[in-house]
Amino acid sequence: MAKMNKNLSVKIGKIRMKNPVMVASGTFGYGKEYADLIDLKALGAIVTKTITLGPRIGNLTPRIAETASGMLNSIGLENDGVEAFIEEKLPFLRKIGIPVIVSIGAEDIVSFKKLAKRLDRAKGVSGIEVNISCPNLADYKTKKEKQAKLFSQDKRLAYKAIKAVRSATRLTIITKLTPNVTDITEIARAVKDAGSDAVSLVNTYMGMAVDTDTRRPMLGNVIGGLSGPAIKPMALKAVWDVYNSVDIPIIGMGGIMTPDDAIEFIICGSTAIALGTANFVYPDKSIEIIKDLGYYIKSNKLKDIRALRGSLSI
Numbered sequence: 001m002a003k004m005n006k007n008l009s010v011k012i013g014k015i016r017m018k019n020p021v022m023v024a025s026g027t028f029g030y031g032k033e034y035a036d037l038i039d040l041k042a043l044g045a046i047v048t049k050t051i052t053l054g055p056r057i058g059n060l061t062p063r064i065a066e067t068a069s070g071m072l073n074s075i076g077l078e079n080d081g082v083e084a085f086i087e088e089k090l091p092f093l094r095k096i097g098i099p100v101i102v103s104i105g106a107e108d109i110v111s112f113k114k115l116a117k118r119l120d121r122a123k124g125v126s127g128i129e130v131n132i133s134c135p136n137l138a139d140y141k142t143k144k145e146k147q148a149k150l151f152s153q154d155k156r157l158a159y160k161a162i163k164a165v166r167s168a169t170r171l172t173i174i175t176k177l178t179p180n181v182t183d184i185t186e187i188a189r190a191v192k193d194a195g196s197d198a199v200s201l202v203n204t205y206m207g208m209a210v211d212t213d214t215r216r217p218m219l220g221n222v223i224g225g226l227s228g229p230a231i232k233p234m235a236l237k238a239v240w241d242v243y244n245s246v247d248i249p250i251i252g253m254g255g256i257m258t259p260d261d262a263i264e265f266i267i268c269g270s271t272a273i274a275l276g277t278a279n280f281v282y283p284d285k286s287i288e289i290i291k292d293l294g295y296y297i298k299s300n301k302l303k304d305i306r307a308l309r310g311s312l313s314i
């Protein structure tokens with residue numbers, strides 16, 4: 001088991017974490033899936049797979065394709081809905097004894113608000129990660145328009161969604177942003193103004209891959225989200241950009257596979273970091289990173305992990 005190390009503790013909104021290492025939404029199920037593989041208690045926090053108000057069947061298969069230094073996915077937020085989550089998944093999660101952050105997704109603002117209100121009353125939820133990298137289906141009329149805009153691609157929509165969530169809960173709100181925008185800092189600023197306590201950067205980069213034998217897309221949904229080491233330099237830049245222009249805690253992610261990757265994200269301004277794709281390849285990588293962060297702090301004679309945050313020397 002990883003040793004508790006006070007020097008690694010961080011705070012995100014009202015959530016105190018004993019270390020800054022989290023697992024990213026959609027890559028760690030609801031915790032139980034990894035219970036036999038790692039010591040869940042050692043993690044800083046768990047972010048659950050995104051849930052929606054009602055059940056969703058998700059996208060057409062295949063939903064995963066391997067690419068150079070990364071993977072594409074188009075799961076389509078398959079889940080059983082919030083009530084099933086509270087009844088079937090939350091009891092296990094709350095017993096672990098670490099902060100549980102529930103990721104929510106919706107296609108309209110009213111549903112975001114209802115989800116937040118429901119989770120606010122649920123025992124064992126420490127915070128809500130609002131996955132606004134979802135298409136907004138309510139504010140646009142034509143199908144093309146609907147497909148074009150995610151909440152997190154429009155600062156006005158992003159603001160409205162978070163404002164609605166804020167009005168429904170006192171839990172810590174973390175907003176998960178898409179990197180598929182021209183200027184991620186203006187979206188981060190909008191969600192901060194709406195009351196978000198922190199941002200998670202980044203969700204996947206949109207991409208596609210083709211099977212040249214069949215000339216068919218590798219994914220049933222044609223396009224999907226790219227994750228893994230291929231996106232790390234771009235994700236790191238998103239963190240650095242937001243760190244330098246918006247005063248809000250950042251949970252950095254995107255291609256973190258090694259302790260050194262995690263340290264890079266913290267040096268660029270992340271308060272905490274999350275592992276996504278790495279969980280599929282090395283299920284216990286998060287635990288190794290927690291240990292190594294402790295060694296790094298000690299061997300570099302830093303007071304604590306906070307002394308590393310944003311310490312990029314230029």
Ligand SMILES: Cc1cc2nc3c(=O)[nH]c(=O)nc-3n(C[C@H](O)[C@H](O)[C@H](O)COP(=O)(O)O)c2cc1C
Nearest residue numbers: 024025026050073131202203227228254255276277
């Ligand atoms: C298979 C898969 C499923 C994912 N599902 C979700 C999800 O449900 N909600 C969400 O906010 N992000 C989801 N993500 C995005 C990750 O949480 C993370 O932001 C992204 O993969 C970048 O980190 P990584 O390169 O370490 O994987 C998913 C990623 C993968 C690979």
